Amino acid sequence: MNVQADNRRLVRRLVFSCVLMFGFGFALVPLYDVFCEVTGLNGKITNTGPVAVEGPDLSRQVRVRLLAVHNEGMPWEFGPVDGLIETHPGEMKQTAFHATNPTGRRMVAQAIPSVAPAEAAEYLHKVNCFCFEQQTLLAGESVQMPLLFVIDKKLPEHIRSLTLSYTLFDISPEVSVAESSEKEQSL
Amino acid sequence: MNTLDTTLHAGEHGHHGPAKGIGRWLFTTNHKDIGTLYLWFSLLMFFTGGCMALMIRAELFQPGLQLVEPGFFNQMTTMHGLIMVFGAVMPAFVGLANWMVPMMIGAPDMALPRMNNWSFWILPFAFAMMISTLFMDGGAPNFGWTFYAPLSTTYAPPSVTYFIFAIHMMGISSIMGAINIIATILNLRVPGMTMMKLPLFCWTWLITAFLLIAVMPVLAGVVTMMLMDIHFGTSFFNAAGGGDPVLFQHVFWFFGHPEVYIMILPAFGIISQIIPTFARKRLFGYASMVYATASIAILSFLVWAHHMFTVGIPLAGELFFMFATMLIAVPTGVKVFNWVATMFRGSMTFETPMLFALAFVVLFTIGGFSGLMLAIAPVDFQYHDTYFVVAHFHYVLVPGAVFAIMAGAYYWLPKWTGHMLDERMGKLHFWLSFIGVNITFFPMHFIGLAGMPRRIPDYALQFADFNMVASIGAFIFGLSQLVFLWNVIACVRGGEKAAARSWEGAEGLEWEVPSPAPYHTFATPPKLPESQR
Known part of the structure; x- marks a missing residue:
């Protein structure tokens, strides 16, 4: 039909x-x-890796505030060595975060960065960052985690200070599952 | 009537009365039976969700924790929302469509009757699965009906998996219902009924069905992503693995905003059928009604982020979503003015369906205006997640969608049952509901503006009086629905015999068949009545 x-x-x-x-x-x-x-929304940083440094723009100063946030249930001691850094656009700056694993077991963590204002995210260039990889600490172990960054000279004039925040997540359960399944496969 | 029908078409296949016993309902492919099943199911869910609402309001009657644990309170707010949205309002509209669409367009049945049976019978299983979570270890879902990640993933109770599959089943059911309605309206219209002669209830449902096809799969997608995050180690919404919880809100509201129009467009259709009947005038601005409905549907895809003004979207985004949202007020305003113009200088009478329709126009407009207030991005930062939002969406959903469903039920009950309603009882139900609904939800505007957050079991002392008022109203409204139940049952069991054209001013093919409508109608395509040619 x-x-x-x-x-x-x-x-x-x-x-x-x-x-x-x-x-x-x-x-x-x-x-x-x-x-x-x-x-460039969302404060996600996309500029990473080596950069050609052309010399700083000394006429401008930018304050970079570093924050450390613990995700819920994350027992590590975690914080910036220097909470506030004065820098010039184009200047390479090195700083670090320190972390201690106070628990009695091996743990793996992942730091997730975010920049505020979000508009500034694309001008923050990270040459090297501990957030590029997972951090493994044995029981009671401490570590200084390096951070190397440059603020792009094209940073808009009205941005005089920006905040770089790291949230530390405990990913030990996920990693141990992945590791054990890898072991199973290699056997 | 069935005997007459059988004698008229003696020997022709498929012309018999309904089967006997439970089998009639289990295996039926008759659009009227399935419509009835949908409507009873929706009423059952309406009372289930209503009991949960009363539990919430009982706890909020006074500040402090009296009756339930906060965890259980959260389960109640979640289940109340889910059951009312997916169990009460949506199936009620599908039920009305099943009953009325074929009769309005002169079709013998829905285009795909077997799928119709399937799409209904999935629902009881879906809701049995969802309600069963209340009795599980860890309790029912407690993350709100919007199930934002990570509340619904990382921190969810174990029963979330049942919730996900229940949503999948409801989604499949809605999609099949939508496909059926589109196929029926596009392919089974009686010769001579062009698209621009389609009754408005059919038009609004056609557009709603396209919305369902577009967004229910997205909902299925988002719950599937949740399932994968919970059980298969993916990180769609998990920041530690490179995902983003805000992504959840974007995907959810891409579904969620068209969804709120899915719950109101068929209501617009019902009201557009009822008001001309009781104003005894043709609907004013038929074509503009159709175009307004279509514009609302299209705009609904471009405004989702107004639910998320506070997540940190940039200024340009806030402005876009703010103005796009306000734009929706234009076609909606066209509709409201058309209804008012239809009534203007009409010879109006105020039977129960008309009373509900009038209350719909007034109270839905109030809900629309508070929606406009919420659309203003800079002030939304104050209103966000407060009782003002609760007041807004209850105004558009309870005296909006639910009143329209009740208006439709009262309007078509004579056609379904063959008996007229006891007007006295109908008016009693109307006035109790009208007063109850306003006492319940109007004070919520005030406590919301004063800063009371939604979804909390306890609150600061300064909100006590208005909460008590709202709780009293909720019990008036809730209990008055028993009058509705009584009315429906009374109407099924007996009453004044209804004529084929049960209301004096009623126009349309559904009023050409006897009341109650015979089991099979329009086996041969009817002639369009004068008024519709």
């Missing part, structure tokens, strides 16, 4: 749109990252 063929075609199309929209839901994940990267 005519109507039945029409129905079948319509249903096929509608089901296909549903599948497409289900995919779109997942596509929102990379789209969101791309969008944040393009617009």
Whole structure:
């Protein structure tokens, strides 16, 4: 019958749109990252790695405040060595965060950075950062974790101070699961 | 009526009365039976969610913790929201569509009757699964109906997995319902009924169905991501693994904002059927109603971030979402003015369905205005997550969507049951509900503006009086729904015989068939009545 063929075609199309929209839901994940990267929203830092230093712009001063945040349940002692750094755009600055694992077990942590105002995120260039990799500390162990950064000379005039915050997450459970499954595979 | 029908079409296949016993309901493919199932299911869920609301209001009657544990209170707010949204309002609209759409367009049944049966029978299982979480270790979901990550992932009770699968099932059910309605409206209209002659209830449902197709899969996507974060070690919403909890809010509200229009557009349709009947005039501005509905639907995809003004989106984003949101007030205003213009110089009478429709127009508009206040990004920082938001969305959902459903139920009950309603009892229900709903939700504006946060079991002393008022109103409103139940049952069991055209001014194909509507209607396509040609 005519109507039945029409129905079948319509249903096929509608089901296909549903599948497409289900995919779109997942596509929102990379789209969101791309969008944040393009617009520099979200305070995510995308400029990393070596940089050519051209000499500082001494006419401007920028205050960089360093913050350390413990994610819930994270027992480590964690904080910046220097809470406030005065720098010039284009100047390479080195500082560090210290961390101590006061517990009686080996733990793995991951620091997630964020910059405020978000507008400044794309001008903060990290040459080296402890947040690039996971930190493993044995029971009672302490470590100084280096941070090397340059503020881009193109930083807009009205930004005179910015905040770089690190949130420390305990990822020991995830890592131990991954490690044990790796061991199983190598056996 | 069934005997008449059988004799008329003797020998023709498929023309028999309903099967006997429980099998009739389990295996039915009849749009009227399925509509009835949807409506009863929705009423059951309405009372279930209502009991949870009363539990919340009982706890909030006085400051301090008296009746329930804070953890249980959180489960109540969550389950109340989920059950009312997915269990009461949405199935009620699907039920009305099942009953009325084929009869309004002169079709013998829905386009895909077997799928229709399936899409209903998934629902009881989905809700049984969700409600069963209340009896599990760790309790039911307690993260609010918006289930923001990481509350719903890292910190969720173990029952969250049941919640996820329940949402999946409801989503599948809604999508199948939507596909069915689109296929019915597009393919089964009686010859001569062009799209611009479609009754407005069908138009609003058609647009709603497209919204459902577009966003229910996104909801399925977001709960799937949660499932993967919880059980398979992914990090969609987990910052430690490179994900982002704010991403959850974006994906959720991409679904969530069209969802709120899914819950109101069919209500617009019902009101657009009822007001012309009791004003005894044609609907003013039919074409503008259709275009306004479509504009609202399109705009609903561009405003989701107004739910997240406080997460730290940049100024340009706040401005865009603020103005886009305010733009929605324009087509909505067109609708409200059209309803008012329809009534203007009409010969109005005030039967129960009309009273509910009028209350809808006034109270929904109040809810719309508080929505406009919330749309203003700079002041939203004060209103965000306060009782002002609670007042706003309850004004658009309770005297909005729920009143429209009740108006529709009272309007079409004579067609369904063959009996007229006892007007006295209908008016009693209306006035108790109208007064109750306002006593409940109006004070919430004040306590919200004064700073009382939502979803808390205890509050500061200065909010005590208004909370007590709201709780009293909630019990008036809640208990008055028993009158509704009584009315429906009384109407099913007996009463004054209803004519085919049960209301004097009613127009449309559904009023051409006898009351109660025979089990099979329009086996041969009818002629369009004069008024619709």
